[in-house]
Amino acid sequence: AKSAGRNNFQFFDPKMNEAALERLGIEHALRLALGRDEFRLHYQPVIDVRSGRVSSVEALIRWQHPERGLVGPGMFIAVAEETGLIQPIGDWVIWNAARQLAEFRAAGIADVRMAINISAIQMRNSDLSVLASGIMEAYSLRPGDLIFEITESVAMEHPDETIRVLDRLRGMGVKVALDDFGTGYSSLAYLRMFALDKLKLDRSFVVEIGQDVDGQVICDATIGLARNLGLTLVAEGVETEAQLEYLKARGCELVQGYYFSRPLPAGQVVDFIRSRNGG
Ligand code: C2E
Ligand code: CA
Ligand code: CA
Ligand code: CA
Numbered sequence: 001a002k003s004a005g006r007n008n009f010q011f012f013d014p015k016m017n018e019a020a021l022e023r024l025g026i027e028h029a030l031r032l033a034l035g036r037d038e039f040r041l042h043y044q045p046v047i048d049v050r051s052g053r054v055s056s057v058e059a060l061i062r063w064q065h066p067e068r069g070l071v072g073p074g075m076f077i078a079v080a081e082e083t084g085l086i087q088p089i090g091d092w093v094i095w096n097a098a099r100q101l102a103e104f105r106a107a108g109i110a111d112v113r114m115a116i117n118i119s120a121i122q123m124r125n126s127d128l129s130v131l132a133s134g135i136m137e138a139y140s141l142r143p144g145d146l147i148f149e150i151t152e153s154v155a156m157e158h159p160d161e162t163i164r165v166l167d168r169l170r171g172m173g174v175k176v177a178l179d180d181f182g183t184g185y186s187s188l189a190y191l192r193m194f195a196l197d198k199l200k201l202d203r204s205f206v207v208e209i210g211q212d213v214d215g216q217v218i219c220d221a222t223i224g225l226a227r228n229l230g231l232t233l234v235a236e237g238v239e240t241e242a243q244l245e246y247l248k249a250r251g252c253e254l255v256q257g258y259y260f261s262r263p264l265p266a267g268q269v270v271d272f273i274r275s276r277n278g279g
Contacts, residue, residue: 040063041097044256045272047276057113058149059097123162147198238255
């Protein structure tokens with residue numbers, strides 16, 4: 001009786017129907033987009049605060065929609081995750097980001113790494129380390145060239161599995177960053193067991209620098225935590241000089257944000273890298 005009630009509700013609620021229809025529409029459109037090669041990657045530089053050089057770039061997906069123009073991931077990643085389409089889309093992202101890195105190398109950019117966002121489903125379903133080793137071989141990449149970013153909440157969903165997956169990746173030389181740090185509920189015990197290289201301090205805390213004491217306390221604590229665990233800290237969403245100076249003064253090594261650059265198409269990010277790293 002309960003499930004029938006739920007069905008009736010769904011059937012008669014025009015709003016829910018609309019949402020379901022819209023989801024179906026997006027799912028269909030995403031399938032077409034894959035076939036039509038409408039996805040693009042933009043790259044946001046991550047800056048070493050001491051030297052001012054570009055340390056890595058983060059690949060961020062966009063959808064070049066024929067009518068709507070450039071659509072951000074906030075509009076479609078959730079549907080892609082719910083429908084499982086994130087699997088083929090995520091594979092596309094990894095292959096294309098790696099190919100782009102190989103092109104950077106061919107263009108004489110020797111020392112910049114490529115960071116790639118990995119979804120929950122990619123962590124669970126595919127043999128990520130097999131994919132990674134195939135890609136590194138295909139593009140002659142070296143250990144340390146690729147950084148996989150997984151969010152804190154995804155890592156903590158199945159922590160024992162996360163430990164296994166990250167151990168395998170580390171064994172191949174892939175670096176791992178814990179993304180959106182501070183927004184999930186990591187226990188310190190797990191943080192030590194995950195084979196991590198970097199913590200990415202979530203933008204929501206960086207925004208509080210100079211505004212809110214509690215937010216600032218979390219920034220300070222995370223910087224200390226990263227140092228004590230021997231991890232490199234990346235501060236996300238740095239937009240102002242005041243935020244940069246605060247983080248720098250406390251020993252944060254890497255920063256990323258609009259203050260330096262928005263995510264850029266490949267050609268523009270090459271110019272940006274050259275202007276900072278020389279060559
Ligand atoms: P994220 O991994 O936390 O990426 C950082 C997001 O913050 C990006 O948004 C970036 O454009 C934005 N950002 C960077 N600096 C600043 C700043 O100074 N101020 C502000 N306000 N925003 C800044 P974007 O590109 O819209 O991506 C949103 C999220 O979508 C990403 O968050 C990530 O979770 C997801 N995403 C993007 N590309 C991929 C992908 O290829 N695969 C997967 N699974 N997820 C992706
Ligand atoms: Ca990320
Ligand atoms: Ca993030
Ligand atoms: Ca985020």
